[in-house]
Amino acid sequence: MFRKLLLLLLAALLMLPIWHTGQEAVAAGGSYKVGTKSLPVRADADGESAIKGYLSQGTAVQVSEEKYGWAKISGGGLKGWAAAHFLVAASAASGGKTVNTDVKSSTTDTWNEVSGSGVRLRSGPGVSYSVIGSVTTGDRVKRSQKKGDWSRVTTEGGQTGWMSSKYIGGEVSVSSGGGSGPSARSSRGSLQGRLIAIDPGHGGSDPGMIGKAHDTEEKDLTLSTSKLLAEELRGRGAKVVLTRDKDDEKPALSDRVRLAGSADAFVSVHYNSAPNKASGSLVFYYSKSKDAPLAQEIESELRGLSLRSNGIAFGDYHVLRENSLPAVLVELGFLSNEKDELEVRASAYQRSAAKAIADGLQNYFGRKSS
């Protein structure tokens, strides 16, 4: 009898809506403004669902629903789901604030160090929710909500998701001026307003390399990784041009270079293959003066990935040789190596690679302008 009562109580607790924690930043029926430079509006409340468009900072939106940190919004001619963290109350918005200064009232300024490698970020508080990204030892997160063993966090890159609380380590003190956390990154250089061309290798009738153990097609990996890279770059204020964004597209090499137009940099994304047991990433450049500095910056960030870096190398590839932009071709792992293949198939790896490439670009522009 007592046990039955306990079960009933537990069931009742589980059914409590999430807003009972009183920590939600937005409420259904409220008026808000976009509090970040470029806010992706998605088809669903899920970081991997299709992007319908972008809203610029200060755009007025109405929220009709809220769930797990996502807000169903309409405004600026778009309807869809956006990360609630990037919305600020219409009355409070000065218009000039960005997510980096964190206008959200319910969060503290306390950052926590992540303790665990490749910790998954999910769209909701539990393993049944989809994986939307990952964080790893040394990354910092800001916690806004707790539910059971799960915490809703925002990363330094501005991504919001749920992670297991056991991987949240000690607090990191942040000066009130925001000397660390997100702004530490921007001091390395800015991607704001930069136009980056991303070239997902192969496509259409050309699958590229085929994985040894799981028949993974290179063209699928290059496209998914490139989309994650595009999202990462847009989140940092850059504009992006993709030389293809569909599986069935196969632009000619010359078209890939032409499509990049007057971008500030060109990144071609590939996965490698070799007859031996080779493993890890490799960054190719063609021109020592024009391309190698960018290759070097990206390679030094790729060293932080779970697969080893094999450094930078000269590569006589059309998309590099015939390119007037600073251009690199990154090989992010060997599909001929079973261990590499398993690793690179995971979106967590691809997201880490995307982040590393974005960091490298950011450092490159920082060095150029200083």
Ligand SMILES: [Zn+2]
């Ligand atoms: Zn390739």
